Amino acid sequence: MAPKDLKALRLLMENPRGLYGSEIVALSGGYIGRGTVYTLLDRLVERGFVREIEEAPVPALQMARTRHAITANGQKAVCAYVEQMGLLLPNAAA
Secondary structure (H helix, E strand, O other), rough: OHHHHHHHHHHHHHHOOEOOOOHHHHHHHOOOOOOOOHHHHHHHOOOOOOEEEEEEEOOOOOOOEEEEEEHHHHHHHHHHHHHHHHHOEEEEEO
């Protein structure tokens, strides 16, 4: 798993309601850039690790927005990768 994929998936695990691409960029501290976040998310959606949640337009924005949330398959992939690499997830039971 690519490091940026793992970072995005872990951010989504920490935010079960999902995140907008711009929130992922901000929460990653710039590790995931504005120019790559949507390509990364599209790839994770294709792999079945992330789902898109379409939100209706709001008057202030006049456009629909898409929130992204991790799927059960995405969570399993992160856990399997972390286990394979011998890493620990934050908040993991000791």
